[in-house]
Amino acid sequence: MPLIGILTLLFTACSKDDDSSTTDPAEDLVLPKTIRYTYIDYPEDNSAVNVTYNENKIVEVLGVDGSSKSVFTYDGDFISQIVDYDIDENGNEVFDFSNTYTYKDGKLSSALSKEVSSQDGTEFYVQKTVYSHDSDEYVSYVMYDVNEETNEETKYGEGRLYFKDGNLVKDEEFYEGESSYADTYEYDDKKSPLSNVLGYNLLLDNSKEISKNNVVKESFSYSSGEPNIDIYEYEYNEDGYPIKKTEIGDNGEDYIITEYTY
Numbered sequence: 001m002p003l004i005g006i007l008t009l010l011f012t013a014c015s016k017d018d019d020s021s022t023t024d025p026a027e028d029l030v031l032p033k034t035i036r037y038t039y040i041d042y043p044e045d046n047s048a049v050n051v052t053y054n055e056n057k058i059v060e061v062l063g064v065d066g067s068s069k070s071v072f073t074y075d076g077d078f079i080s081q082i083v084d085y086d087i088d089e090n091g092n093e094v095f096d097f098s099n100t101y102t103y104k105d106g107k108l109s110s111a112l113s114k115e116v117s118s119q120d121g122t123e124f125y126v127q128k129t130v131y132s133h134d135s136d137e138y139v140s141y142v143m144y145d146v147n148e149e150t151n152e153e154t155k156y157g158e159g160r161l162y163f164k165d166g167n168l169v170k171d172e173e174f175y176e177g178e179s180s181y182a183d184t185y186e187y188d189d190k191k192s193p194l195s196n197v198l199g200y201n202l203l204l205d206n207s208k209e210i211s212k213n214n215v216v217k218e219s220f221s222y223s224s225g226e227p228n229i230d231i232y233e234y235e236y237n238e239d240g241y242p243i244k245k246t247e248i249g250d251n252g253e254d255y256i257i258t259e260y261t262y
Helices: 003-010 204-210
Strands: 034-039 047-054 057-063 068-075 078-087 093-104 107-116 124-135 138-146 153-164 167-175 178-187 215-222 228-236 242-248 254-261
Touching (some): 178 204
Antiparallel strands (some): 034 047, 034 254, 047 057, 153 167, 215 228, 228 242
C-alpha cells in the first residue's frame, strides 16, 4: 500500500473550520514517532513507518524496511504537497503518487492528485477536486478527471461533507445526479494520534482522518444494498492518546491492528 494510503488510515486533526491547527506548545510534542500495522489475515502485508517532524510540522514518513517514503511540503502553515516515493534496491527514489493543494481564505480550495499509471513511469492518472465551503458544517465538492497532456477537465462526480463538533460525520458522493455511496462515522471524545500536526485538519480529501477525535464506528453503504459496518476499539495512554487501535469487520473478527509509539 502506498504510504499516502497508509497515512489516510491514521491522520486526524483539529476542527476543519480552523485556519490551521492551533495547539498548546506542550501538546505539539505529543506526536507518534513509530506506527506499526498488523494485518490479521495477511501477515505478509505487516509494516511499520517512522515519522519525523520539524516542531509540529510533519516532514517525512519512512517505511521501516526502507522501501517507501512520503515527503511533506509546507507553504507557511499550510501543507502544499505530499509526494509518495518507492525506493528501489539501489536507494533511488521513484515517484509513485502526489497530492498538491491550494487554499483560499485559509481553507482548502482544490486538491490535485497525480498517480503513475504505466509500468515505465511515463504516464499518469490525474484527478482534481474543487471544494466550496458552504458553511462551517457543510462542504460540497466537484471531482474531475484531468487530461495530462491538454489539462482539459471532465467532471465525473460530486460530493458533500458534513461536520459536527470538529468531526466529519458523513461523506456522500453522487454520479450522474444519483447517490452512489455514503460513509457515516461516530467518534470517541479522545485526541487522535496526529491531532497536533499543523495544517492537516484542512486536507478535506482525507475523509474521516481530518477529524479531531477517533472513529469508533463506520458505516459504508452504496445506493442499493445493506451497509457495511466496521467497529474500532482503542487502548489509550495516560494523556488520552491511542496507543492501539483494533479494526473489527462485519463478521466480528479483528482484521487490522495499529500501534502507536510517541
